[in-house]
Amino acid sequence: MATRRVVVFPSSAELGPVLAHLVMSRAERAISSRGRFTLGLSGGSLVSMLSKELLALSDLDCSKWVVGFCDERLVSFDHPESTYGLYKSQLFSKINIPDGGILTINSSLPVDECAEDYTRKLKEAFPDDDFPVFDLLLLGMGPDGHTCSLFPGHPLLEEEKKIVAPISDSPKPPPQRVTMTLPVVNSARCVAFVSTGGSKATVLKEVLEGREGPAFPAARVVPTNGELFWLVDDPAAASLTIQVERMGSGAKL
Numbered sequence: 735m736a737t738r739r740v741v742v743f744p745s746s747a748e749l750g751p752v753l754a755h756l757v758m759s760r761a762e763r764a765i766s767s768r769g770r771f772t773l774g775l776s777g778g779s780l781v782s783m784l785s786k787e788l789l790a791l792s793d794l795d796c797s798k799w800v801v802g803f804c805d806e807r808l809v810s811f812d813h814p815e816s817t818y819g820l821y822k823s824q825l826f827s828k829i830n831i832p833d834g835g836i837l838t839i840n841s842s843l844p845v846d847e848c849a850e851d852y853t854r855k856l857k858e859a860f861p862d863d864d865f866p867v868f869d870l871l872l873l874g875m876g877p878d879g880h881t882c883s884l885f886p887g888h889p890l891l892e893e894e895k896k897i898v899a900p901i902s903d904s905p906k907p908p909p910q911r912v913t914m915t916l917p918v919v920n921s922a923r924c925v926a927f928v929s930t931g932g933s934k935a936t937v938l939k940e941v942l943e944g945r946e947g948p949a950f951p952a953a954r955v956v957p958t959n960g961e962l963f964w965l966v967d968d969p970a971a972a973s974l975t976i977q978v979e980r981m982g983s984g985a986k987l
């Protein structure tokens with residue numbers, strides 16, 4: 735059963751360095767145990783925060799990293815909505831991830847074929863796993879409680895067999911995306927949500943405290959054997975009444 739830790743920071747400025755340290759500590763643990771670090775990235779506000787904080791590290795060595803996408807929009811890589819495109823310009827172009835270390839989608843395919851193609855890529859990268867076991871997945875949460883491209887009430891929430899699924903009716907534009915499914919997310923060794931800003935306060939309370947919690951996709955993230963962190967700032971945590979940990983920028987998780 736997952737251990738869930740809800741950690742509240744005064745602002746995203748204090749949260750960012752701790753997120754970077756979490757990535758590096760789980761990378762060190764993975765590389766020493768298995769010779770590589772497998773990381774799944776989400777889009778949205780995480781892109782700029784993670785890029786800034788990782789590039790601020792003096793000892794960043796990504797030579798043994800394998801990076802996949804928890805979800806990705808079906809747009810060309812030079813489209814402003816491309817999560818890969820944003821990470822490429824803000825992070826990947828500035829670090830030493832080896833060729834083949836970034837598992838990108840084939841955005842030229844129709845969405846169903848794109849999901850099948852990405853499934854094949856992940857299976858190749860995780861040949862021993864029924865569902866890919868990432869060392870760390872970094873997730874965001876929308877104001878509706880979605881995570882990855884898994885949206886409230888969507889049939890994809892009940893997907894138990896697919897590794898990557900297509901979606902063509904995303905309520906968050908663009909409409910066509912591919913997304914990791916919950917079996918993959920919940921197989922991870924560590925999952926960290928990063929959620930900041932007052933617009934998340936209401937849904938965060940529902941997800942972490944509410945009876946209706948499981949209705950929200952983010953509440954369905956309960957790693958089977960892994961760690962679960964919710965890293966949030968004061969504005970996002972404003973409505974919480976549960977016991978939380980309060981930390982500053984020097985914290986180590």
Ligand SMILES: O=C(O)[C@H](O)[C@@H](O)[C@H](O)[C@H](O)COP(=O)(O)O
Pocket residue numbers: 776777778779780804805806807817873874875876877880881882883906
């Ligand atoms: O590509 C995407 O759209 C993301 O993967 C998505 O799931 C994101 O994490 C949430 O929408 C939260 O985004 P914000 O952190 O920007 O609110």
